[in-house]
Amino acid sequence: MPFIIAIDGPAASGKGTIARALAAHFGFHHLDTGLLYRATGAKGGDPVLAAQTLDAGDLARSDLRSAQAGQAASRVATIPEVRAALVDFQRRFATREPGAVLDGRDIGTVICPDAAIKLYVTASDQVRAARRAAELGADPAQMLAELQERDRRDSERATAPLKPADDAVVLDTSDLTIAEAIARAIAQVDRARA
Ligand SMILES: Nc1ncnc2c1ncn2[C@@H]1O[C@H](COP(=O)(O)OP(=O)(O)OP(=O)(O)O)[C@@H](O)[C@H]1O
Numbered sequence: 001m002p003f004i005i006a007i008d009g010p011a012a013s014g015k016g017t018i019a020r021a022l023a024a025h026f027g028f029h030h031l032d033t034g035l036l037y038r039a040t041g042a043k044g045g046d047p048v049l050a051a052q053t054l055d056a057g058d059l060a061r062s063d064l065r066s067a068q069a070g071q072a073a074s075r076v077a078t079i080p081e082v083r084a085a086l087v088d089f090q091r092r093f094a095t096r097e098p099g100a101v102l103d104g105r106d107i108g109t110v111i112c113p114d115a116a117i118k119l120y121v122t123a124s125d126q127v128r129a130a131r132r133a134a135e136l137g138a139d140p141a142q143m144l145a146e147l148q149e150r151d152r153r154d155s156e157r158a159t160a161p162l163k164p165a166d167d168a169v170v171l172d173t174s175d176l177t178i179a180e181a182i183a184r185a186i187a188q189v190d191r192a193r194a
């Protein structure tokens, strides 16, 4: 039975950083599910058709990490038919042996409700904006507005809104270095595997 690690949280909280590190540490597969929504938003045309026909080329586009791609992703992510088109791929990925780490917004609540361990990674708005601004070479105030708008849309949508699963472990990385955050996440997974 594959071991599933579900990681959710708001934008730029450090989910991807932790997910990649956990996958490397435990030898698991990693899926950044946000990339599916970013690619769907960037593809243009009918978003439902875009989600239904996503291919490897769409996911390899070089412009998916931009703030604009994040905004487009969060708009198409409010469409229930778009979300439905992406469920099977994510659930199939989660069955890969020996285990899988998926990070996103609804992994612990909708995609993998039976995951062995669920982490909800968060950080203060200011810290997240500063980190993303440094990463993209952008203005922190502009990043703050962008993240808050995206978080609001993600939290308020009717289908699969961003929220911690009832049984998620909350990991606030505001005052943690990357190494500290990863060490805490590894400790949580070790506990769940014991
Ligand atoms: N604990 C930390 N301390 C300092 N910087 C961090 C920490 N965790 C992550 N970062 C940095 O913050 C930025 C955002 O991290 P990351 O991409 O992992 O977030 P995310 O939650 O996956 O974002 P998104 O939801 O937009 O995909 C990256 O530049 C990353 O290197």
Ligand SMILES: Nc1ccn([C@@H]2O[C@H](COP(=O)(O)O)[C@@H](O)[C@H]2O)c(=O)n1
Pocket: 011, 012, 033, 034, 035, 037, 038, 070, 073, 074, 075, 077, 103, 104, 105, 106, 107, 150, 154
């Ligand atoms: N499971 C998920 C993952 C992502 N989204 C939406 O995509 C946007 C971009 O995600 P990033 O993780 O790359 O920032 C995000 O703002 C969500 O709108 C989602 O709905 N569900």
